[in-house]
Amino acid sequence: MMSASAGQRGCTVGIAGFGTVGQAVARILSTGTHPGLRLTHVCNRNIARKKVDWVAPDVVWTESFDDLLDSPVDVVVELIGGLSPAREWIERALMAGKSVVTANKQVIAHAGPQLMTQAGQQGRHLLFEAAVAGGIPIVRALRDGVSGDRLYRIQGILNGTCNYILTRMEREQVSFAHALAEAQRLGYAEADPTADVDGFDAQAKLAILIGVGLGCAVRVEDIPQRSIASIAAVDFLYATRLGCVIRQVARAELVPETGGIRAAVSPALVPDTSALGRVEGSQNIVVVDGEYGGETAFSGFGAGGEPTAVAVVSDLLGIARRTPVMVDAAYQMAGEPQPVTREFTAPHYIRFMVADRPGIIAGLADVFSRHGVNVDAVLQEPGWSKAELPFVMTLDECSSGAVTAALADIDGFDFHVRPPFWLPMLTRGKKRA
């Protein structure tokens, strides 16, 4: 896979993108812990301001990606992020005979199968452990560790920013806007938080997990994603009453009838004692269910320079040891995109905010009944203004489609002060029959 001399001289590495993760990778490579890996090139815009004195003095600093391609480096580490030009850079690196390690979830989610096919044709590696859940070695766990099982469900908390915001809202009883501003001030959220809070980040990561873990290619944009921005502080109060917390959950399961996938990224109520419910702050978790192995969980730091760098360096070591893994990954992720079913069946939580008057519950119950949905309970905490009264209905297990159809009808009532807000309530998940 590598040039014949690579074993002797060590595997040489060029980093493209010298931000937080790139610098953390360079630091680990500069400790001497991994003598088989040698950093030789760093490529970044405005390279002069990026230079550091703690790497080997013979490291080449460059602003030109072509310099990496023309160099004898064995592996290009792509850490520039985003779809373009990252995808082209990865393609050019593979064509130039380099292996590639990337932390780029968007490129892998959108073009993983094609790029891995290309890597296979070139006899080169394309590894991406860092693209999902940072320091948690979930890609390898799915591809190798539990490969003997037949997985049928993957659930995860894949976005540390959302989890940080939601756990702050829960503990401090503050609004989404307040928690977001705090997360931005502390550097846990971007100035433009859309990718995180609206679920696009988790959507890309889930697409990758579906490919690697369920052996199914899907189009990223086919996975429905809902924002956490509509969650109100009062929802955490009612969640607590229900023994739950609110988390942004990415989930996917095989649909045996169609051979396709059911998937969604959405805020959800999860039991506070569940594996998902106990993940706090910026931590990540991935829980997989297999036909033979049952439920297995992997948790840790899903973001941050150093944990992500661990994933990158572990991939580099995999290449240095010449583990021919990428061909298998290509097989698993290749193939035509499968249809994505967007409907999940679950109990549901609906929070209303109304100008109170007699007959509201009866009117709502009537609509749900017409849609074949059973109301399980009505919860109303005391102490709120009648003019803007929040209350909650929980629904017995029903499809998300039935819920949204009923809510479309319910929208016509004149008592709403704010639109009703619904969340699925995830239980541990039944074992597949």
Next chain:
Amino acid sequence: MMSASAGQRGCTVGIAGFGTVGQAVARILSTGTHPGLRLTHVCNRNIARKKVDWVAPDVVWTESFDDLLDSPVDVVVELIGGLSPAREWIERALMAGKSVVTANKQVIAHAGPQLMTQAGQQGRHLLFEAAVAGGIPIVRALRDGVSGDRLYRIQGILNGTCNYILTRMEREQVSFAHALAEAQRLGYAEADPTADVDGFDAQAKLAILIGVGLGCAVRVEDIPQRSIASIAAVDFLYATRLGCVIRQVARAELVPETGGIRAAVSPALVPDTSALGRVEGSQNIVVVDGEYGGETAFSGFGAGGEPTAVAVVSDLLGIARRTPVMVDAAYQMAGEPQPVTREFTAPHYIRFMVADRPGIIAGLADVFSRHGVNVDAVLQEPGWSKAELPFVMTLDECSSGAVTAALADIDGFDFHVRPPFWLPMLTRGKKRA
């Protein structure tokens, strides 16, 4: 690594030991999920009573291990357990040009480095994911997934029988003897429960994790192990008062000063909200701390036929994909056994059972003080007989050596109805400076 034709005809597999795990492996191999793996031989004593009709009709059933060695099988799956003759069988299989997959913790813990060196010399694989924590792919996670990190601590709940007994004692407030009998009746504990409850099972598994994760060979018998049999129902009551639960914890950390290892298998108090404290019933967990990746946790079913079979089949798939992993594992586990430091520093819990009279606390405090140990608190629940009064002292952080030395002195007092019982109190564990 395999014969040239193996890729075409699939990787052929012979199972030695057709008990619960062996049968589960055969079931998975008979589903057609993994076309690259083909079961061709099953070896067991009294093979006639073992024959099943759901494997391929051309599978060879034999009582002679030599039949496996003389056959063209690519991989021997060793599932007979115990040190002998399993070790000799593995050696003979490697010498006969077979790769070996084993679930045998004792053989790997005692002879792993030598066997892996032998496998390397033969150009064959020796994989053992199933030897530790059943279906949790922890061996691969340590060897590959977080290989880019520098791990300095591993903590785990590695014995499902102990965890089942302890969680039953906690929930039902029953004695150890009662919970053990129940576990035996349900098949969770062996007729002779010594290996589980006295910690020898976890000791062997911890030795393997130390080798793979901390890169350090240790002698199994150098790891101190304490039984859970001395834990009384009242200890769970006091643990609850302290916000803790009691778990059998296997733990190891690098000792930077000596280059060695500090390790122990012992019941301990752990916070009920901690990763270790939340593992219930027969589940397992492994929590690793790395210099860069922080804390990463892996949990799932640590025993049982099917989860363990997933680990075996995942190893078989690794061999079928010709992942040359065993050489790395050999490097990591080889080398001279390092010294094992048996002393941990921690806050401690001491439960006394006394015939009450004035001056007991003062006498105890005086002894602890002479040993340089600070008493943190005294807890005494009301409602017990003065003739057999349980109470608890908690000690500030101190070495386990100081505790046992003080208790040796305390043994001389005449007020004991039962010998004092001590446990370390594990907090999350400080990040190494």
